[in-house]
Amino acid sequence: ATDESIEHIVVKKSVEKVSALRGLFNLFVVFKEVNTGKVPIIELATESFLYKKFLWRFSKEIVEWQLNRLIKKYKPVLLHLHVVYGFGKEAVAIKKKWGIPFVISEHMAPFPFEWIADKQGLITEPMQEAAAIVAVSSAQAKQINTFTGVNPIVIPNVVNEEEFFYREQQQKTSSGLQLVLAGIYDSRKGADYLLHVLPAFLKKYPDTILHLVGETKPERMAVLQQIIKEESVEQAVVFHGTLTAAGLCKLYQQCDFYVCASDWESFGLTMLEALFAGLPVLSTNCGGVLEFISEENGLLIPNDRKEET
Numbered sequence: 001a002t003d004e005s006i007e008h009i010v011v012k013k014s015v016e017k018v019s020a021l022r023g024l025f026n027l028f029v030v031f032k033e034v035n036t037g038k039v040p041i042i043e044l045a046t047e048s049f050l051y052k053k054f055l056w057r058f059s060k061e062i063v064e065w066q067l068n069r070l071i072k073k074y075k076p077v078l079l080h081l082h083v084v085y086g087f088g089k090e091a092v093a094i095k096k097k098w099g100i101p102f103v104i105s106e107h108m109a110p111f112p113f114e115w116i117a118d119k120q121g122l123i124t125e126p127m128q129e130a131a132a133i134v135a136v137s138s139a140q141a142k143q144i145n146t147f148t149g150v151n152p153i154v155i156p157n158v159v160n161e162e163e164f165f166y167r168e169q170q171q172k173t174s175s176g177l178q179l180v181l182a183g184i185y186d187s188r189k190g191a192d193y194l195l196h197v198l199p200a201f202l203k204k205y206p207d208t209i210l211h212l213v214g215e216t217k218p219e220r221m222a223v224l225q226q227i228i229k230e231e232s233v234e235q236a237v238v239f240h241g242t243l244t245a246a247g248l249c250k251l252y253q254q255c256d257f258y259v260c261a262s263d264w265e266s267f268g269l270t271m272l273e274a275l276f277a278g279l280p281v282l283s284t285n286c287g288g289v290l291e292f293i294s295e296e297n298g299l300l301i302p303n304d305r306k307e308e309t
């Protein structure tokens with residue numbers, strides 16, 4: 001998007017509920033457009049009351065109608081799918097109808113996505129029809145190739161070194177360890193596991209604090225709070241919510257280790273950002289982290305924990 005000679009437009013499906021009026025307005029009149037200062041973002045109102053109550057059975061036709069209107073208006077020469085899931089089938093239809101090629105920069109993993117019923121239509125065919133596919137790690141590229149037969153180009157994620165930088169840690173004022181995890185609090189990302197094993201850290205280092213950075217839905221937070229209560233670690237866990245890059249870098253510089261107990265990471269950008277801030281990483285051997293974690297900057301632990309833990 002830094003190439004100002006080309007017009008870039010972001011299209012996404014809505015994630016927040018909107019009124020029935022807004023849903024109709026979006027469907028038949030104009031789209032809601034938000035300008036972030038970099039690129040305009042057009043949101044398809046697929047979460048309106050009207051849509052959820054009556055129009056959901058026509059979701060395929062509605063999205064096709066909206067995309068056709070966008071294509072006629074903006075006349076794009078290339079489509080870029082940030083990930084394949086969500087617009088993959090639509091991208092294939094647009095290519096066949098309008099002759100517009102598309103590329104995919106994939107970062108979701110692991111493949112295949114178990115929760116998707118129509119893997120052929122939503123994943124495999126779009127991957128095979130794409131003009132190019134970019135994976136963020138060799139581990140992810142291997143999974144994509146195994147599942148779809150396509151060989152992606154590997155371009156690792158990068159860190160903004162102006163936002164994440166090294167600074168000598170100040171002298172510790174506590175005998176406990178300061179641990180941090182940033183990201184989504186999904187069980188597959190290991191948040192539950194870390195809370196369950198936190199008492200073991202507390203036996204060795206009584207003043208240990210686990211810092212959790214990110215946001216989640218209320219029902220998911222309730223699950224985490226219940227684990228915290230069951231393990232009696234209320235005083236050892238701090239939720240920070242969403243932090244700016246500057247705030248996250250500052251927190252990294254105050255901690256001893258970044259900890260990750262994830263089942264799988266397509267890359268693990270937050271861990272690389274922690275390394276840039278001078279924070280060593282303790283992580284499960286979970287795929288993409290092999291791109292940058294070595295004996296010099298971290299410790300990889302065999303990923304043999306069971307899903308239920």
